[in-house]
Amino acid sequence: MSHQSTLGFSTSGRGTVDITDAIARIVAQSGVQCGLAHVFVQHTSCSLTITENADAEVRRDLETVMKRLAPDGDPAYRHDTEGPDDMAAHVRSVLTESSLTVPIGAGRLMLGTWQGIYLWEHRTSAHRRSVVVTILGS
Incomplete structure (x- = not known):
């Protein structure tokens, strides 16, 4: 199915x-x-992640790490068509995931107690994002 x-x-x-x-x-x-739930984001400047859902500080700290790894406006970037956050957003997306797969058991996602699925926006401005969810199993 x-x-x-x-x-x-x-x-x-x-x-x-x-x-x-x-x-x-x-x-x-x-x-x-x-079965399996496969989740895929149809964009190159955002990503998906499974991380802790109990303490928002975890996600803030992940953002802090990303700022160090892929800073906005780095003069070494050649691609800046949409502004100083453009290439940094692409780097962040490549360092994370555009898709995730989560097992399904008893008709439910088999996430751990403190796990949540997050869409991670890497651009500084608001966007509308599309996520395709494919469910396979019996």
Whole structure:
């Protein structure tokens, strides 16, 4: 059995959006009891991550690390078509993930107690992002 949905999410600029509940709803709607949920973001300047959902400081600290690894406006960047955060956003996306796969058991995402699925916006301005969720299983 398979099921596929595309979700739209609005971001308010750089940072994370918790999309766990939206993905869980698609799993429930699919009727799959045992299988996989594959989540894919259709953009090159944002990403997906599974990280702690209990303390927002974790996500703030991850952003701090990314600022060090891929600073905005680095003079070494040649690609800056959309501004000083353009290439930094692409680097951040490459360093993280454009897709995730989460097991499904008993009709639910098998995330750990403190895990959440996040869309991570790497641009400084707000964007509308598309996420494709594909459910496979029985």
